Amino acid sequence: MTTPDAAEIRCRTQDLLAAHPPATTDRTEFLKARFDAGLAWVHYPAGLGGLDAPRSLQPVVDAELAAAGAPDNDPRRIGIGLGMAAPTILGYGTDEQKQRFLRPLWVGEEVWCQLFSEPGAGSDLAALGTRAVRDGEDWVVDGQKVWTSSAHLARWAILIARTDPDQPKHRGISYFICDMTDPGVEVRPLRQITGEAEFNEVFLTGVRIPDSRRLGPVGEGWKVARTTLMNERVSIGGARIPREGGMIGPVARTWRARPELRTHDLHQRLLTLWVEAEVARLTGTRLRQQLVAGQPGPEGSGMKLAFARLNQEISGLEVELLGQEGLLYSDWTMRRPELVDFTGRDAGYRYLRSKGNSIEGGTSEVLLNIVAERVLGLPVEPRNDKDVAWKDLAR
Numbered sequence: 001m002t003t004p005d006a007a008e009i010r011c012r013t014q015d016l017l018a019a020h021p022p023a024t025t026d027r028t029e030f031l032k033a034r035f036d037a038g039l040a041w042v043h044y045p046a047g048l049g050g051l052d053a054p055r056s057l058q059p060v061v062d063a064e065l066a067a068a069g070a071p072d073n074d075p076r077r078i079g080i081g082l083g084m085a086a087p088t089i090l091g092y093g094t095d096e097q098k099q100r101f102l103r104p105l106w107v108g109e110e111v112w113c114q115l116f117s118e119p120g121a122g123s124d125l126a127a128l129g130t131r132a133v134r135d136g137e138d139w140v141v142d143g144q145k146v147w148t149s150s151a152h153l154a155r156w157a158i159l160i161a162r163t164d165p166d167q168p169k170h171r172g173i174s175y176f177i178c179d180m181t182d183p184g185v186e187v188r189p190l191r192q193i194t195g196e197a198e199f200n201e202v203f204l205t206g207v208r209i210p211d212s213r214r215l216g217p218v219g220e221g222w223k224v225a226r227t228t229l230m231n232e233r234v235s236i237g238g239a240r241i242p243r244e245g246g247m248i249g250p251v252a253r254t255w256r257a258r259p260e261l262r263t264h265d266l267h268q269r270l271l272t273l274w275v276e277a278e279v280a281r282l283t284g285t286r287l288r289q290q291l292v293a294g295q296p297g298p299e300g301s302g303m304k305l306a307f308a309r310l311n312q313e314i315s316g317l318e319v320e321l322l323g324q325e326g327l328l329y330s331d332w333t334m335r336r337p338e339l340v341d342f343t344g345r346d347a348g349y350r351y352l353r354s355k356g357n358s359i360e361g362g363t364s365e366v367l368l369n370i371v372a373e374r375v376l377g378l379p380v381e382p383r384n385d386k387d388v389a390w391k392d393l394a395r
Contacts, residue, residue: 004042004053006060012051013039013064022070031073031107034065040106044090048102073108076339080150081105081112085158087231092175092216092224101156101177113154114232115145115178115202116225120395122147123363125160126169126222127393130204132161132176139163139176139214141184141207147360151187151200152336154180158228159209160221165391167219172390175221177213184208193352195332198340230300232361241281247314247343247350248277254321261321270321273314280306301362301370308357308364311342315351322347 004012020033034040035049039061044050065072075082082105089101104110121128130143141161151157157178164172178185184207189197216224244252255262255270280303287303319326329348342357343350358364372378385393 004051004057006057009039009042009051009053009057009060010064012037013061017064017068017070022065022068027071028107028109030071032103034070035103035106039065041086044102048090048098049106073106074339076341078105078108078111079340080114080154081110081156084114084228084232085112085156088158088175088215088224088228089177091227094212097177097213097215105156110155111150111153113148113151113157113180113200113202114228115148115151115157115159115204116228117147118144119146122359123366125225126173127390127395128160128162128173129395130159130161131165132163132174132209134163134211135208137211138208139174139211141176141178141204141209143204145202145204146199147190148187148200148202149198149340149360150338151180151202152189152197153338156180157202158215160225162390163221164219166389168387169385169390169393170222172219173221173225174218175215175224176209177215178204178207178209179213182207182209189336191334193355194349196335196337198337229362240284243278243281245281246277247311247318247354248274250343250347250350251314251318251321254318258321261323266317266321269317273310273317276306277310277314280310301367302375304361305364305367305371308354311350311354311357315347315354318347319351326351 016034016037016039020030022030025033038044038046038049038051040049042051042053042058042061043055044052046052073082086102086105089097089105093101101110105112115130116125116128118128118130128143130141130145132139132141139161141159143161145159148157157180159176159178160173161176162172163174166172180187184205186203186205187200188203190199190201191197192199215221251270252274283306284303287300326347328346330346342353344353362370369381373380
């Protein structure tokens with residue numbers, strides 16, 4: 001089978017539109033047909049939503065479908081599934097797992113969440129204490145996870161748990177797919193500074209997970225999790241946005257529309273942040289181009305680091321620019337939103353929500369270490385727990 005080129009991809013997309021006109025086809029049915037035609041993510045294997053084509057050809061599909069008014073799969077709502085679960089399942093899942101999970105994940109029929117962080121293992125994720133004990137063909141899981149986006153909506157979760165406490169903390173971890181509707185899974189909202197409960201804490205009590213829903217070998221969950229984490233940071237920091245997209249857009253629009261708010265100092269700061277935002281956007285474009293040649297590398301950590309800093313500095317400038325108006329906050333109503341919105345609502349929301357950007361998806365402190373060691377090649381920080389069994393670590 002020859003690798004499709006842009007002309008063939010365009011032809012396949014036109015065939016899809018002819019067979020399933022967006023104006024008269026049910027949204028879900030159209031998305032299923034798109035997946036089956038290999039136009040969901042063209043770089044995935046044939047039969048799994050792709051055509052074994054270069055990733056660089058995906059914009060050809062997207063442009064044709066957008067011009068025809070075709071529906072998308074609401075990527076902000078299912079971002080964890082698309083950006084984290086799917087590449088991990090593709091990389092480590094069995095054929096049965098890939099066939100079972102990838103299509104409903106991409107179509108949006110099943111929402112995913114990520115059960116990684118714990119109250120005592122956030123920045124030091126490998127220190128996690130949630131246990132999974134083998135019982136016949138099942139694993140029995142007990143523990144607590146925290147800061148779990150979309151857990152209140154999710155059908156499935158990617159989960160890491162400790163299966164061998166006699167091993168050092170980076171070993172003895174295994175990776176599972178957890179059914180969020182199973183007995184023993186309890187989701188509680190975590191109300192944030194924004195007033196919303198976008199995050200949750202999840203309690204796992206005697207949850208039985210079949211061994212058939214394990215990803216990767218027993219004890220090698222940290223290796224699998226690194227694939228998830230690298231993809232997560234790319235999806236957060238390297239998202240495709242237009243010029244003046246993201247946080248810088250509202251500030252630039254306010255600056256142009258409200259000349260009475262301008263000062264020389266604010267002008268200089270806005271110019272600096274506008275340039276930095278544009279540099280970050282172009283760097284994200286280059287990072288996505290690098291993905292065409294292989295898997296995401298540690299560079300995604302640098303992008304996510306820049307994303308957090310810029311969001312916080314830009315949103316702070318916006319509040320200052322608006323003066324007294326910047327102190328207003330539109331709505332403190334407790335909600336459990338269906339999607340993560342870093343830039344939505346008003347200036348007050350953007351300012352408060354951006355505070356979480358330096359924590360979620362890897363804290364800025366941890367990402368600085370990753371960039372230093374794996375991008376710049378600086379010496380690794382000394383560690384005294386490298387060869388110590390997890391059960392013997394001080395906690």
